[in-house]
Amino acid sequence: MTDTDGETSVATDADSGGTASARTDGGTVTGRTGLRARLARVDAGRVGLYVTLLALVAFYMTPIETGLVTSFKTTQAVTETAPFALPGEGFTLEKWQTAFDVLIRGVGNSVLYAVPATIISALFGSLAAYGLTTTNLSGRYKVAVIAMFVAGIFIPYQAVLIPLTQFWSNVVPLDQLLGFVWALGINDDYVGIVELIVTHVAYGIPICTILFRSYYKNMSEEMIESARLDGASLRRVYRRIVLPLSTPMFAVVLIYQFTQIWNDLLFTLVLVATESSAAAPVVLILAGLGTSQEGTDFALRMAGAFLAALPTLAVYIAFGDEFAEGVAT
DSSP: OOOHHHHHHHHHHHHHHHHHHHHHHHHHHHHHHHHHHHHHHHHHHHHHHHHHHHHHHHHHHHHHHHHHHHHHHHHHHHHHOOOTSOOOGBOOHHHHHHHHHHHHHHHHHHHHHHHHHHHHHHHHHHHHHHHHHOOOOOOOHHHHHHHHHHHHHTGGGGHHHHHHHIIIIIISSSHHHHHHHEEEEOOOOGGGHHHHHHHHHHHHHHHHHHHHHHHHTTSSHHHHHHHHTTTOHHHIIHHHHIHHTTTTHHHHHHHHHHHHHHHHHHHHHHHHHOOTTTTOOOHHHHHTTTTETEOOHHHHHHHHHHHHHHHHHHHHHHHHHHHHHHHOO
């Protein structure tokens, strides 16, 4: 027994180098075989897809990264470093503080007209789409009405600038009609805010109507018919059934409309005109931010651009899930 154990021990000691070597070689062979097997299972198409997606992410994120890091640089660091390079010792929050102080008034003015115009145009578009979907109009008349809404979408802003100016100056002079409001101490420059609300509502109703109609066409007709057979009026059906089920499409319309209205500059230039106005929206103030006789302060402009974009980003985050559901339907 002792001899056997001794021989075994000696054999093990004598062959330990060979055994270890064999195990090492075997492990290496096994690892290489497993690696080859995994590589053989790789789908070339999937690899190409991921590479393309990563390239697109880099393509779209590079300008954002460049603008963001530029906004944290001093004026000297902007000229001495690459646009996409980190600021390093040139880091500063002064540009953000300056941009906030300059733009906060414009942000408030933009909220004053963007939020009401978005909500009103969405509600009117929903009502119009509900009427077009449930009405008993013959096909010919219904097509004509829908064609008018579609035509309203494709009217370019530039084509209505002069009629729009004449309308608010001569046909409906709000600065005179709202004289009792200005008598309360409110700056009469805010007549431009009222004009922007009405203008964006009028321009937004066609696209909102078409979007809601495409959604209502897929809604269960049996459910609506059963409610009407139970005696519910069209108004009650809309308020109790259609409106609660329209939440996903309202998210789509609200995000789209708010973004369009918030970023619009053309109507703002026509109806408000100057950034020195008390009612100047953020896009109008942003257009002149960071410009002077000494040159352009790119860091300040980038900081202002990101601050101006925060409300639209907040809307996307708030309605993101409903937006995805509405788009899917």
